[in-house]
Amino acid sequence: MTTRPARRTDRRRRLTGPTAVSAAALLALSACSASSGTSGTDGAAAGSRSPSAPAGLSGTVTVFAAASLKESFTELGTRFEKAHPGTHVSLNFGGSDTLAAGITGGAPADVFAAASTRTMSVVTDQGDADGAPVTFARNQLEIATLPGNPDRITSLADLTRPGLKVVLCDASVPCGAAARKALDAGGVSLTPVSYEEDVKGALNKVVLKEADAALVYRTDVKAAGDKVAGVDFPEAARAVNDYPIVALKNGDNAAAARAFIDLVRSADGRKVLTDTGFRTP
Amino acid sequence: MTPPRPTGTATVLPGGPRRGRPRTGVPLPLLLPALAGLAFLVLPLAALLVRAPWSSLPEQLTSPEVWQALRLSLVCATSATALSLVVGVPLAWLLARTDFPGRGLVRALVTLPLVLPPVVGGVALLLALGRNGIVGRWLDAWFGVTLPFTTAGVILAETFVAMPFLVITVEGTLRAADRRYEEAAQTLGASRFTAFRRVTLPLIAPGVAAGAVLAWARALGEFGATITFAGNFPGRTQTMPLAVYLALQNDPAAAIALSLVLLAVSVAVLAGLRDRWTNAS
Numbered sequence: 135m136t137t138r139p140a141r142r143t144d145r146r147r148r149l150t151g152p153t154a155v156s157a158a159a160l161l162a163l164s165a166c167s168a169s170s171g172t173s174g175t176d177g178a179a180a181g182s183r184s185p186s187a188p189a190g191l192s193g194t195v196t197v198f199a200a201a202s203l204k205e206s207f208t209e210l211g212t213r214f215e216k217a218h219p220g221t222h223v224s225l226n227f228g229g230s231d232t233l234a235a236g237i238t239g240g241a242p243a244d245v246f247a248a249a250s251t252r253t254m255s256v257v258t259d260q261g262d263a264d265g266a267p268v269t270f271a272r273n274q275l276e277i278a279t280l281p282g283n284p285d286r287i288t289s290l291a292d293l294t295r296p297g298l299k300v301v302l303c304d305a306s307v308p309c310g311a312a313a314r315k316a317l318d319a320g321g322v323s324l325t326p327v328s329y330e331e332d333v334k335g336a337l338n339k340v341v342l343k344e345a346d347a348a349l350v351y352r353t354d355v356k357a358a359g360d361k362v363a364g365v366d367f368p369e370a371a372r373a374v375n376d377y378p379i380v381a382l383k384n385g386d387n388a389a390a391a392r393a394f395i396d397l398v399r400s401a402d403g404r405k406v407l408t409d410t411g412f413r414t415p
Numbered sequence: 416m417t418p419p420r421p422t423g424t425a426t427v428l429p430g431g432p433r434r435g436r437p438r439t440g441v442p443l444p445l446l447l448p449a450l451a452g453l454a455f456l457v458l459p460l461a462a463l464l465v466r467a468p469w470s471s472l473p474e475q476l477t478s479p480e481v482w483q484a485l486r487l488s489l490v491c492a493t494s495a496t497a498l499s500l501v502v503g504v505p506l507a508w509l510l511a512r513t514d515f516p517g518r519g520l521v522r523a524l525v526t527l528p529l530v531l532p533p534v535v536g537g538v539a540l541l542l543a544l545g546r547n548g549i550v551g552r553w554l555d556a557w558f559g560v561t562l563p564f565t566t567a568g569v570i571l572a573e574t575f576v577a578m579p580f581l582v583i584t585v586e587g588t589l590r591a592a593d594r595r596y597e598e599a600a601q602t603l604g605a606s607r608f609t610a611f612r613r614v615t616l617p618l619i620a621p622g623v624a625a626g627a628v629l630a631w632a633r634a635l636g637e638f639g640a641t642i643t644f645a646g647n648f649p650g651r652t653q654t655m656p657l658a659v660y661l662a663l664q665n666d667p668a669a670a671i672a673l674s675l676v677l678l679a680v681s682v683a684v685l686a687g688l689r690d691r692w693t694n695a696s
Binding site for chain 1: 538541542545546547563564642643645646647648649652653657660661662664665666
């Protein structure tokens with residue numbers, strides 16, 4: 135009973151030798167393709183890697199990801215497991231702040247994908263990141279309104295129309311801070327009926343038709359399907375949220391962590407992300 | 416009319432303890448768990464006091480938003496308790512004193528809000544009384560009344576989660592109360608309602624008061640149903656628990672300070688009431 139796990143860690147240690155080498159090679163490869171900047175080489179690199187990589191990748195890779203990444207990362211996790219038989223992607227979604235607190239508290243995670251650079255810096259400041267974070271997605275605000283847009287809302291200024299019930303996120307949460315920035319950028323002074331505690335709270339008020347409009351993220355509008363209509367507005371570009379991703383020191387599957395991050399940043403990964411409403415850098 | 420002497424006044428039972436008078440010491444099997452229970456309840460509060468930002472407390476407490484939220488909390492919790500008394504006591508009487516098919520089911524339904532996560536309760540209230548709710552849409556169409564995002568909405572949300580405490584307490588007291596007084600009053604010509612008003616109600620007053628205190632305390636701390644049904648707007652629907660939660664997002668010290676205010680006020684009110692009753696009885 136006591137020798138079994140010991141032997142297992144031993145075997146893993148022996149395995150990590152060649153894995154580490156190949157991981158370093160992969161890292162160099164991906165660094166090259168990343169610096170070359172074209173998505174084509176990146177995608178090609180990811181494609182050519184898959185046949186050779188499975189030899190080195192096994193075990194579980196634990197990914198802590200912001201709640202808004204649920205749809206896209208669940209899909210990417212499935213793809214990763216398919217591309218690397220024998221691996222398992224364990225996904226933990228939550229508020230970025232909560233996840234960051236978990237990681238700095240010693241939670242055994244291999245990858246952290248945050249919804250803001252501020253929450254990422256909590257982890258990097260504690261020295262828990264293995265390498266520098268890279269931005270892999272961007273999210274921006276959109277007006278969510280009732281299906282079919284019965285109030286004919288076309289701009290941020292339309293939200294100030296009397297009789298229109300608008301909800302915003304509270305300024306203490308990221309979507310509220312972004313809303314404030316966008317409203318300031320547009321010179322729009324708006325008094326909502328409520329400052330919601332998070333973005334889903336704001337969205338749900340429109341889904342349940344209690345409010346006529348809310349400022350939420352594009353990904354939320356996309357996830358709500360036909361229950362709300364989305365209206366883009368130019369001021370949203372002034373309040374964009376960057377999503378950084380990084381490998382973690384606490385993790386015990388560094389090679390798979392890097393491979394997962396490569397997948398997220400590959401052409402396939404970008405496709406999945408843009409399908410759920412993100413923009414990619 | 417002297418009440419029939421209750422059986423079981425402890426001290427002079429024949430065949431009691433061998434020694435002439437009962438022992439007054441507290442048995443250890445009761446004392447130890449009691450102390451453990453007390454410590455468990457008090458410890459988190461003590462931690463709150465220990466970690467409170469005492470130096471910045473005065474400045475936190477002089478902000479007008481805090482007093483606004485506190486005043487709203489007290490007004491809403493008291494209104495919710497009053498509303499619970501008006502409909503909850505008759506409901507408890509119905510459950511305790513009448514026999515109708517499905518009474519067990521009705522009693523289970525009454526306790527349902529205790530089990531329901533408050534946020535779900537808030538969504539249920541929106542579906543029932545919201546602008547687009549099954550009853551709320553008629554309120555809106557006929558009377559122009561919309562409840563979400565209003566102070567009235569806060570009171571309703573708090574009543575929904577707090578009233579079961581009152582109903583259960585009062586029903587228990589009614590069952591324990593001696594029915595013979597009511598029956599005597601009725602044989603002497605009082606109507607059933609007069610008997611309730613003049614005989615039963617004074618008899619169960621301590622139980623009603625205890626239930627009201629429970630309901631008031633629950634209403635004062637209510638968060639989930641309130642923010643879901645009534646939203647969060649300073650001065651209109653932002654009660655103390657909402658202010659505490661939002662402060663927790665980026666200023667935990669302020670959140671602790673606000674919690675302390677809420678605790679201090681509730682302890683003062685409850686202790687004050689308690690003294691009044693014990694003096695009265």
